[in-house]
Amino acid sequence: MDYFHSVTAIPTVAIIAFPLLLLFSFLWISRRNTNSKKTAPEAGGAWPIIGHLRLLGGPQPPHVSLANMADKYGRMFTIKLVVHRALVVSDWEIAKACLTTNDKSFASRPKLANSELLGYNRAMFGFAPYGAYWRQMRKIATIELLSNHRLELLKHVRESEVKTSLQQLDGSKKLL
The missing domain is CATH 1.20.5 (Single alpha-helices involved in coiled-coils or other helix-helix interfaces)
Known part of the structure; x- marks a missing residue:
């Protein structure tokens, strides 16, 4: 027992x-x-899931809503955009300090699980953190992929893709 x-x-x-x-x-x-x-103070009025998005999508333009919040909470505050925090700076001196003195910490992307899993351990250009690797990849993308010469060389590929897509759409309408 x-x-x-x-x-x-x-x-x-x-x-x-x-x-x-x-x-x-x-x-x-x-x-x-x-x-x-x-951390900077967080603005009040955030809803649990959507955060402050309802304030930015109201009848006023977003910049007016942010200016009203800056009058209430100060020159620097944070807002919640869904589950992420965003820093709002409404003073040019603080913005200058953010973009010159502390530019590396603001330019880098956050470490997220999806960027490591989908971006080959953050090796893809869109997921890479700011640094020497990112600067080199940006240079390669600008010169090799987005230059006027390269865009003109690959113009026929884009045109054929659009033509094929339109033919498939037209064919799907005939089937219906």
């Missing part, structure tokens, strides 16, 4: 202890992150 009670007590204790342990670790990590980083 004692063995039966001890066997059933272990899962019960685990079911109770696991959520408490999870909650404790979440609170400890969030407290550690808020104390270690100095």
Whole structure:
């Protein structure tokens, strides 16, 4: 009888202890992150999933909404765009500091799992972090892919792709 009670007590204790342990670790990590980083204040009025997108998509143009928020929250604040935070700077001196002194930290892309998985460990041009590799890839893309000479050489490929797409669309309408 004692063995039966001890066997059933272990899962019960685990079911109770696991959520408490999870909650404790979440609170400890969030407290550690808020104390270690100095961030700009976040504008109020964000909804849980969409963030501040409803404020930017209202009857006013987005720049007017952001200017109103700057009057309320200061020269530099953050907003939530879906799940990501965006820094809004409305002062030219702070913007100059962001784009000259701290340009490397602002120019780089965030490390995301999808950029590592889909972008061959961030080796593709669109996912690469700012640095020597990205500058070299930008130079190659500009000279080899996007130059006027190269675009003129590959003009027939684009024209044939458009023609084929239009023929397929026309053929699908005949089938319907």
